[in-house]
Amino acid sequence: MTESPSTHTAQRLAIGHFLRDLLKVIKVVATYPPNNPLPNTLKQRLATDLLTLLDEHDEIRITVEADKLNWEHEVVYFDRSRDEALAALFFHTGITSFAFMPTMTASDLSRLIDVFRDYLNSAGRSSDLAAELWEANIGGFEIETVEDISLSIYDDEFDIEAYLRRSTDDADPDVVDSDVQRYLDLFREGIVQNEIDLGDSGQIETQDDDEDPGQDSDPSCGSADSNAGLSLTDVPTVTGAHDRSVSSQKPSPVHDTTLIFNDQISLSEEERRQVVALLAQDAGFDPAESTVALLKEMLNQEIEYGGFCESLKITEKITSGLIETGDLLQATRLIGYLDELRSALAATRQLWSEKISEVRDGFGSANRMRHLADALNRHSQIGAEELKRYLGNFGWQSLSAITDLLGDFNHRHHRETLCDFLAAAGKNNIDIVARTLYDKRWFVVRNSVMILGRIGDDKSLAHIRRAVNHEELRVRREVLVAIRSNLSKTATAMLRELVFDSDERLRGDALKTLLGRRSDSAFEALADILDDPRTTQLLSLGQQRQILIAYSALGGKDVLGYLKAMIIPVNPLGNHTLKERRMSAFLALAENSSPETEELLTGLSSSWRRDIRRQARLALTAWRQRRFGYE
């Protein structure tokens, strides 16, 4: 029963939809990280669609054109744009058709999509999609490629003779023409019946001289005399025109090959297991690790300077490649080895050692560091420890280049590692690190502040101070973080400045930090604040009170006069601010630990002014409670 046109159209549309969805899923999978659930969900849905289609069809075979995909000679998909170019994806890699077979499973489809993902994400698209698909050997999926066309320049079937000799026997002793006489020599030498002697064991005896045919029998050995150990009567050989007596030699005895019949050439169970183990070991082949080990060996094999420079250049290239692919571990090993080799050669081959230095130092250049940044941004999976070890290869000479990276790392854990490194390495080179305080990018300045804060000495603080008034709040906030634990005079002075920051929250945090300090410099800062006209403008009454209390606590008897001056003025109009100031002063007195405070408060307790008298008594009570534990 033939298919109705409408059924066929429906099928065509369904296949077209599937192909469009395939492309979408491929793009999602290529974009999202592997642990994201969305790609897997989409894959499963797509697999359901495919299996439904396969239930209806024996196979779905699609032929590929530059911008179209066809099923049963009809277009089912066309590339609408560069972003929707499924046909082009197949076409440009030389795939002429592909097919989904009935045996394809959901797992197979998932693997297929993963191959596309890896191909699309491969750096520089250097991989070949057709080759990748072939290697993946995905069940139920077949491709046909244009090998016959793309490799047709190699179709030498008609030119095979060009590879073969055409010269005559005279011109080249190895060439022979059909020669009846020589052919018949074959039979004149006599046909010896099979001389294989099975013996009683059913096995063929091996020759005694199998033990050691001698080094020279191996063509790859270095001996000049490759005839050593070879019996000329054993094997007839062709040596060309110079030796025409070969035909008089006896033919090779059959028992030369008898060992082949023995069981020893069959693998036992144990040997098969060893083969499996060999394969398993090989499966752990790490290209980077292998090449690093190889390069180490190669550098040591060189006997001439020119060759050594060449190997060094290759080492440089490979190291750059390792960085680019994010393999910092191997790159670190290679650079570390160059250091070892440089030291080892310093005494005996100074020129070579210097050449290594030249290459080695190049890795710390600004350009190379930029490549590092690009690689780190591409490979977020590179761990902090790996980066730390890599940076550890570089000394102060590269500090400038590394510092310049402050604004270039996208991933937080990389930034933090970099800052840690610069904090440790920059101790003796603060000026280099501090350069970035003048960067136009606020986040660079912030990171620089962070690093200088970790260094924390006076010199670094002096640099940080320049950022106290930075226009970006996040930078100023970083300043606070950087100095928070630093109890030095400079840090305290910076806190004082931050107390008057334009941002209310930052002001509060800075004040809180300052109020927690018990140093002379903190007292001075508090005194400055109290004298500063901005205090009443920017700080709340509560904050002012806190300042006063802290001031009193730190100032001892020296502040009593100041506090008394806040209490004594008359407030006939009941000015609220004055009232608050008086109250704050009494509260501050209650916190003052000097004995003179009691005397003052006692005196004020007997003031004729009722409000003063009352507050003084309260303050005195509190003072005594705090000092003596009783009223």
Place this chain on the structure above:
Amino acid sequence: MSKTTPIDYSHLDLMRVLGGPEEERLVNAFFVMYKTARIVDATNAMFARQADAFMERLQVLRIERRDLAIKRVSRRFFVNDRMVRFNEAGNIGADAILEEWRLLGLAGVRFSSQLTRQNLIDFVVFIAGLKVTPDSVDELSGRIRSCMLEGIELLSVQQVEEELPAFSDAVRTRFRRSARETFFRAMAVAEDIIASTSRGRELNMSRTRRVVQGLIEHILKDESSLIELTAIRDYDDYTYAHSTNVCVYALTLGVQLGLDRPRLSQLGFSALFHDVGKVKLPEDLIRKPARFDENDWLQMKQHPLLGAKTILRHIDHDVYAARAARSAFEHHINIDLSGYPQLVVEQRRPNLFARIISIADTFDALTSGRVYMKESITPAEAMRRMHGQTGRKYDPLLLKLFVDMIGIYPPGSMVLLSTREVALVVSHSKDDMARPFVRIIGNDKGLLEIPEWVDLSHPDNARRQIVRIIDPRKYGLRASDYILSD
């Protein structure tokens, strides 16, 4: 009368005869279940799971309710008419089973659509429980005949051979042509590699990989036709042929080992590049017709290092470049590290690929007489010498596999028969190495107009025995004339 032996693929489109991963999984699942049944009873949970897995695999492959048969002919497995690979890892333990089958005259089993899970279990338990010895064969054969389980049919050797389509002349011709195309493309790529690296030009990696994959595809179907082409020696410049031959040998060994596709691809790539270092040596050294002297050898010994440098310099670093560089560097080191270059930093034994390529390289060098030595020797003598160096120069396991793979009379060898005939070996029989499939090209009366295809292992040809391998050049013959003809 000679018989045209049915060789193991159908007359269908060559691209379709190879089974895929699903067929491989089915065969593996069957033997896993079989082996388990030998050590546990039918109620064992693991065995039950394996039976379920096998039924699932069967369902996946069963299209249009066709019966499915697993067959074995000449070491090849088939699922119906699709040839599948059963790798070395899966082979462990299966050989013993297959040997018992051989004794019983069995070559396969067919599962029809009526097969039930219980019948499957009963069958496997029964057949796995048979203790097969040469003495018990008759009795067991009787038991098998009387064992009637619905949905299961045991297939005899004769039945299987009859079911598999005969290897027609047309198929054979197409296959050999395909082999030639693939082989010479590979040689042209080898030439390209040499030319590009000597001129510092960029290498076309994609093309190289595709050609290697073409070789692998061919070997997976039948290695004989490619190995036959390695016997051609009369090239003007043997350099490219040598690289290609080494590639073919290495890949064939890799397939025997059961390497997966990516690693096979890398192996083939490495083999094509193994001697690329020679590009950096003086050309008059490479082409020197006389024997090498001490100084020549000193220069020649540089080529592994030069090869590794060339590869790492000209190819972007990836697993292919890494493998190829290591193989180029290590392929003369020897398994006991006595070769060259002598290692300085770490006494690291050559890796798997280098070991494979070392064997392939030496074998081709010895048998061609064109690489280092200026005389060629027979394959048998080459293997004898190499066997004498096993454990020192060559990995013993790999060499054994290589010898087994090449056979006593490798394809492409020219042999003299006891019936005063001259023949070209086409493919060897794994079941009887001494009796390969040949083309008779002449006798004591002269060369034949039309060579005759003969299976020496067939009983009808018992009188024809191989006396020795001959060097065709010595007798005015060119092997290439026959290897390259249909």
